[in-house]
Amino acid sequence: MKIDLHASLRAHNTFGFDVSAQYLAYLENKSDVVEFISKAESDRQPWQVFGGGSNLVLAKDLPGYTALMQIKGxxxxxxxxxxxxxxxxxxxxxxxxxxxxxxxxxxxxxxxxxxxxxxxxxxxxxxxxxxxxxxxxxxxxxxxxxxxxxxxxxxxxxxxxxxxxxxxxxxxxxxxxxxxxxxxxxxxxxxxxxxxxxxxxxxxxxxxxxxxxxxxxxxxxxxLPDPQVIGNAGSFFHNPVVTNELYQQLKQQFPQLVAYPSGQEWKLAAGWLIDQCGFKGYKLGQVGVYEKQALVLVNHGSGTGGELLQLAEQIKKKVKETFDVSLTVEPVIFN
The missing domain is CATH 3.30.465.10 (Uridine Diphospho-n-acetylenolpyruvylglucosamine Reductase; domain 3)
Known part of the structure; x- marks a missing residue:
């Protein structure tokens, strides 16, 4: 099992945030997985395994052991x-x-x-x-x-x-x-x-x-933007599920509300909610909201995970104030 020391993770997260892993391992077979976890635990270090890095927000350098899953077939x-x-x-x-x-x-x-x-x-x-x-x-x-x-x-x-x-x-x-x-x-x-x-x-x-x-x-x-062109992780927020009572209230107040039935509840289009709050195309430093789809947050080049999380909090606060709906984040956050 190959392990690199203080390795950059910029190419291993689709936002392109420039953070590093203290130890970066490459898992190419099942035995590598066992060896990786055993080594991390024997060294009493934290560990995590990444796939394509398409559902991550890396806001800091990662201590301990990080592995890239590369088993193919x-x-x-x-x-x-x-x-x-x-x-x-x-x-x-x-x-x-x-x-x-x-x-x-x-x-x-x-x-x-x-x-x-x-x-x-x-x-x-x-x-x-x-x-x-x-x-x-x-x-x-x-x-x-x-x-x-x-x-x-x-x-x-x-x-x-x-x-x-x-x-x-x-x-x-x-x-x-x-x-x-x-x-x-x-x-x-x-x-x-x-x-x-x-x-x-x-x-x-x-x-x-x-x-x-x-x-x-x-x-x-x-x-959706191509991560090879502009850093992103696809949809950043879950579509919130609300009660029928809240849906009816919102529908009366906002007739153009976009929603889909989900059993006895309703799934609201998070992108529509964010768009109505005026965030589409908005920028905060080097991060922002994608101009074609408000559900997607982007890194315009040299942004940081910290900036992105700050933007996400602004969006969540405004949506809550406007619609009384709480948004939750899809990607896994390392902060």
Whole structure:
């Protein structure tokens, strides 16, 4: 296992914040994971494992041990009359895996195209986009359980998925995801609940998974900035879920309110709330709110994690004052 001393993390977080790790390790196989955790704990040092760095706010240099998950590989594990069971290792690029699955004839992930990050990070966040959540196609995952000091397999119930949440957030640093298995249906059905997808495919007779994949990529590219061009972590805030009572009050006060039913509650569009507060295109030092999508915070070049968190607090305060709604942050913060 390779370990670098005082290594820059600028290239390993999509905001591009220039912080460093005291020790930076590279995990290329399962045994590296065991060695990494054992070394950090024997040295009595804090530790964390990063994927693609697409869901992080690094506001300080990181003491102790940081690891980059780089275990690669993807394959068809088995096939039944109803499903393809496809596995990808944690260090695989999520988008590349989605594209590979479609190329191989395994549909079901097309709505989740172009989400930045790695396969191993996907279940932690229970990623979702354009009407589909990871838990809908999730079968199981393999992880190293620090508490038991052994590799374990977790099924959907074990992972306790909810909106952008999982057991991995409830018990941070207990599990290191090694691989994820997906159950992809052979009887494919297009998921067109998202308005822009439904409008794009009025004739569904000849619709194919790859068509949705390409359209999702087009939509995302039109709304979200490329991290290679301008630093960002995609959506910065969760869409808040509110009671029907509060929704009705807000709808009466703000007739243009953008919201979606969520069981007995309502999910509000956080980007709309932020936009109404006048933050779209706003700058604070070298960080700001993306001019095309108020849900995205950006680093214009030499910004810091501290500046970004200051901006996030300004946004949360204004939204609370205006709508009586509390926003929560999606990325993991190291502050």
């Amino acid at each position: 993807k394959s068809l594990l088995k096939e039944t009359a109803t499903h393809f069971y496809v596995e990808a290792m944690a260090g695989e690029s999520w988008h590349d895996f989605v594209q590979w699955s479609l190329d191989m004839g395994y549909p079901g992930l097309e709505n989740l195209a172009l989400i930045p990050g790695t396969v191993g990070a996907a279940p932690i966040q229970n990623i979702g986009a354009y009407g589909v959540e990871l838990q809908e196609v999730f079968e199981s995952l393999q992880a190293f359980d620090k508490s038991r000091h052994e590799f374990v397999t977790l099924n959907k119930q074990d992972c306790k998925f909810s909106y952008r949440h999982s057991i991995f957030k409830d018990e941070p640093n207990r599990y290191v995801v090694i691989s994820v298995c997906f159950a992809l249906p052979k009887q494919w059905e297009a998921k067109l609940g998202y308005t822009e997808l439904a409008k794009a495919f009025t004739n569904q007779d000849s619709l194919k998974p790859i068509d949705i994949f390409h359209r999702v990529c087009e939509i995302r590219r039109s709304k």
